[in-house]
Amino acid sequence: MAHVISLKRPRPPASHTYTRVYFDFHFSFTPISIFLIISISSIYTQTINIRLCHSLFPLYDSDQIRVFFLPFDFRDFLLIMFVLRKHSLQPKSKRRKRSSSSRFVDFVKRLQNHVTRFKKRLTTLRDKTRNKLACLNDEKKKMKKKLHLVLDLDHTLIHTVLVSDLSEREKYLLEEADSRQDLWRCNKDSPYEFIIKLRPFVHEFLLEANKLFTMHVYTMGNSCYAQDVLKLIDPDKVYFGNRVITREASPCNKTLDLLVADTRRVVIVDDTISVWPHHKRNLLQITKYIYFRVDGTKWDSYAEEKKDESRKSGSLANVLKFLEDVHKRFEEDLDSKDLRLLIPYPCRQCCF
Known part of the structure; x- marks a missing residue:
C-alpha cells in the first residue's frame, strides 16, 4: 500500500520534475529523518503530492538509503543535504522501543520545533543581510559624495x-x-x-x-x-x-x-x-x-x-x-x- 503526504499548494510549474536522488551514507535513518526532509523541502518547492512507495519503508532501519523520489532544484538539494547531516538520529541499537503513536507525536513536536527555529534563523539571516546591504549602500553614497x-x-x-x-x-x-x-x-x-x-x-x-x-x-x-x-x-x-x-x-x-x-x-x-x-x-x-x-x-x-x-x-x-x-x-x-x-x-x- 502506498503512503501519500498531501500538501495543499498550487500545481508545480513544468520546470519541476520528479528526479531520482541517490544518497549513500554509512549510518541509519529513521522515519523522522525522512519526514523532516520532505517537510522542510516542501517549504521551498511547489509540490502537490509526495508519494512514498511501500517498498521504501523497510530501508529506514538499514545502513543506507538507496533511493527516493522528490521534486527539487539545486537550492533544495543543498538544503536536503544539510538536513540529512543535521538530523540523523542514533543507531537502532541505542534507541528505546516506543509505540508507533508515541513516536508519531514526538515526531510532530520535533518537526514543529525545527520548522520554527528554521524560520527564525532564516528571518534573522535575511534581516542581517538587508541591514548590512543598507549600511554598505549608505557608506557608498557617503564616499561618493x-x-x-x-x-x-x-x-x-x-x-x-x-x-x-x-x-x-x-x-x-x-x-x-x-x-x-x-x-x-x-x-x-x-x-x-x-x-x-x-x-x-x-x-x-x-x-x-x-x-x-x-x-x-x-x-x-x-x-x-x-x-x-x-x-x-x-x-x-x-x-x-x-x-x-x-x-x-x-x-x-x-x-x-x-x-x-x-x-x-x-x-x-x-x-x-x-x-x-x-x-x-x-x-x-x-x-x-x-x-x-x-x-x-x-x-x-x-x-x-x-x-x-x-x-x-x-x-x-x-x-x-x-x-x-x-x-x-x-x-x-x-x-x-x-x-x-x-x-x-x-x-x-x-x-x-
Whole structure:
C-alpha cells in the first residue's frame, strides 16, 4: 500500500520534475529523518503530492538509503543535504522501543520545533543581510559624495620665523612659548631654531572641516618641517593621516594631479594664487597670516603690538562658514558633480 503526504499548494510549474536522488551514507535513518526532509523541502518547492512507495519503508532501519523520489532544484538539494547531516538520529541499537503513536507525536513536536527555529534563523539571516546591504549602500553614497579639502600651512594655518629674525620687540615670545598653547619653539640650541605661531581658530576650523571633507596638507616646505608642524596641530593624525604633500614631491608648483581624488570635488585654501597655475578654479584665497615682523614692512606686527587676528570674525572663521555653505549646497543638489561651480571666480574676488 502506498503512503501519500498531501500538501495543499498550487500545481508545480513544468520546470519541476520528479528526479531520482541517490544518497549513500554509512549510518541509519529513521522515519523522522525522512519526514523532516520532505517537510522542510516542501517549504521551498511547489509540490502537490509526495508519494512514498511501500517498498521504501523497510530501508529506514538499514545502513543506507538507496533511493527516493522528490521534486527539487539545486537550492533544495543543498538544503536536503544539510538536513540529512543535521538530523540523523542514533543507531537502532541505542534507541528505546516506543509505540508507533508515541513516536508519531514526538515526531510532530520535533518537526514543529525545527520548522520554527528554521524560520527564525532564516528571518534573522535575511534581516542581517538587508541591514548590512543598507549600511554598505549608505557608506557608498557617503564616499561618493565625500569632498576633499587641500590646506596650505605657511601663512594659511601658521606663521613660522627663525628665532634669529625676531625683532627686539618680539623676543619676549621666547619666554612665553613654554606657557602658551599657540606658540612653539623648534630645534632649540640650533642655529636654525624657529618659532611657530598658530593662526587663531585653527583647532576649531580643523575639527569642523574634518566632518565635511577629507583633508590634505600641501606645503612648499620640506618633509621634516611639515612633520614638525603636524605634530603640533594633528599629533594623532586624526585630520590628515598620511595625506601630506611636500616640496620633495612638488618642488616648483602645486598640482592636484598628485591627489587621489576627483578634481571636481576638491577645494583648495591657500594664501598664494601663483603656486596653483592649473587649478585656480578650485582655489579659495585666504588672507596671508603674518604674526611676526617681515623684512620691508613699515607697520608693526601683531607680535609687536601684542594682539592677534580675531577668532570669531577672522579669516579661518569666515572660510569655514563658506565651506559649510558650499558643502550644504552641494549635498542638496543631487545632480551636482562639479564643486567648482559653487566657488566664485576669479578667486581674487573671494579673498577672506
